[in-house]
Amino acid sequence: MEIVRPQSRRNFLSSSSEAVSVPTIPLYRSAPSFEVRLEEFESFAIDRLRVLKGISDGMSRGKKPEEMENLVKDLWKVNMRHQDASEVLNKDIISHFALRLVYCRTEDLRKWFLSMESALFRYRFRLLNAEAQRAVMEEFDLPYRAVSSVEFESIKEKLGQVARSTGQPSPTADAIFYKVPFEEVPELVAGRKVLISQGYAYVAMNQIVSLVATLFRSQLSKTLILTNRKWTSSVREQEKHRLTPIVEAMCASYLGPDYSQSRECADISLKDIDQVAKSSFPLCMRHLFEKLKEDHHLKHGGRMQLGLFLKGVGLNLDDALAFWRAEFSKRVGLEKFEKQYAYGIRHNFGKEGKRTDYSPYSCTKIISSTPGTGDHHGCPYRHFSEENLRAALSRMGVNSRAMEDVIDKARNRHYQLACTLTFEALHGMPCDAGINHPNQYFSDSRKILHSKNPSA
Structure with missing residues (x-):
């Protein structure tokens, strides 16, 4: 991603056919190769920061999962819209990488950004329909396949016991379960929400968010370290008169009215x-x-x-x-x-x-x-x-x-x-x-x- 001066333009996902091939939720694996105007870099980042700070406040207040889903939906709708519908995905990608640059610089900043972006990903994933969720799973290139009907029948009773212990209905014959190494779903294991057998956890489709969110968090954690190295070694000095002041000030940005004039x-x-x-x-x-x-x-x-x-x-x-x-x-x-x-x-x-x-x-x-x-x-x-x-x-x-x-x-x-x-x-x-x-x-x-x- 290259930051350019106001008169320059970028060209990304310009055709509808290209946009269709992109997953519903970007995984932000690598910075895209398109140009971004400086004012968009800042304004898009601030809009996403409003979303993340709203999530942080909701989590601090102890909101329930369903309340958080509604909160994330509202925050995203209000702050991440764009007057040109075809630019919404661009804004999503630009804003994430802009804030990644802002929050890569210290351990505390990385920790906060990692936590909030992971929470945002989790709730956005939960809001997708089953088909879209499977599309995101395919983007992760997961090696796991759904449990066969024969294996399901052999463990059906034990799956029902786990479900009942967590207040969930027993799984039906058309339920989809994935067999994954138990260490990849620590959240579900710690909460005793999955059946574990011979080193594998049987994860229901409605629990798969725990797996993909863990993968997303791990991926983002590694790239934040790499971004920090690049920022420290070259970008900060190269952009000291243009981008650096914006990046270094944004994590402490106040996003409301400045009250310089009394009301x-x-x-x-x-x-x-x-x-x-x-x-x-x-x-x-x-x-x-x-x-x-x-x-x-x-x-x-x-x-x-x-x-x-x-x-x-x-x-x-x-x-x-x-x-x-x-x-x-x-x-x-x-x-x-x-x-x-x-x-x-x-x-x-x-x-x-x-x-x-x-x-x-x-x-x-x-x-x-x-x-x-x-x-x-x-x-x-x-x-x-x-x-x-x-x-x-x-x-x-x-x-x-x-x-x-x-x-x-x-x-x-x-x-x-x-x-x-x-x-x-x-x-x-x-x-x-x-x-x-x-x-x-x-x-x-x-x-x-x-x-x-x-x-x-």
Whole structure:
């Protein structure tokens, strides 16, 4: 796959006869030899990333298999469509290889991508009809054949015992089973969902997804290592001025609105900021707000994180200057504030320096920060000790039952989901989209509270 400049075009699967020969789900065994425009490389990758992050959130929430199937179907339909139907397969292939390049670079990135792509493959395979599933199996060139009717009759009773033990109906005469080495279906063996005899597992057609998903995962794991070697040895340096910045930034991409402009429903002023902070600030911003009130000072990281958040929720420049001046002057004095700190506030609003209108930080950026001694910025769900997190959640009013769920998610590094559960516990309503940005938390909170009490 060659990345080309915008004016160039690619030519892949241009005829309908060629498209028919391609399996319903590509196996992504090798990068295709076609040209890709740079903007498509990025936009297609971002669309697929939305799918993978949606799957990650669904899995973290403990959704059931049938719920995950529906989720994957909806995520794919919304994000992977194309205005030209003949380009859908191209988008699928391009987006996978683009993200493979993005996520090959570290062990943690590879582990996440491998897990999410394998889950995506699994649920896409389950959504296929039997004929399409067999076509994918043929693409894997599996050496296994269906068990003969004679062999089936000899083990029918034992197959029925296994089926009944897992709550499934006994297999009928027209059932299809595959005889495979038991080590190739570890998931089914561990769950005692298959009959094992003489080193072979008898896998029903409706269980074959476990076999092909294992093969897909193994294949992808190996190619991620190879991609990383190629990226490190040559591609990164060759593309340092064009592709490399996109690749290195994408894994930390925030995929929602940037909140650089405040929304009407989110506008606040100095007179109500204390009250609103208690009711609608996410924990990361509430902690910074409280520390500012307590110490009358924040280090640079804290000033940036809280300052841009307040800008995004509607605090205008004059009010922002008044807010920070009122707190900092209590510790450093008015003159020092005007000399050392007022410039930074005006700078965030695009009134100094490069005149850039800076955007509030997303959850991804906040989680990835590394606060040092004396710093109060960053994500509390990641950076707080469990004891401090419990105390902070208690002060917010999170009940003990919900708190255990939040702590469990934070302990397992699902920080945004922990924040989402906090939001749901405090507002008594589900947040299906999940929390991805502090300003989204604030905006959604104000909408809910306003619907409950329009005068608030």
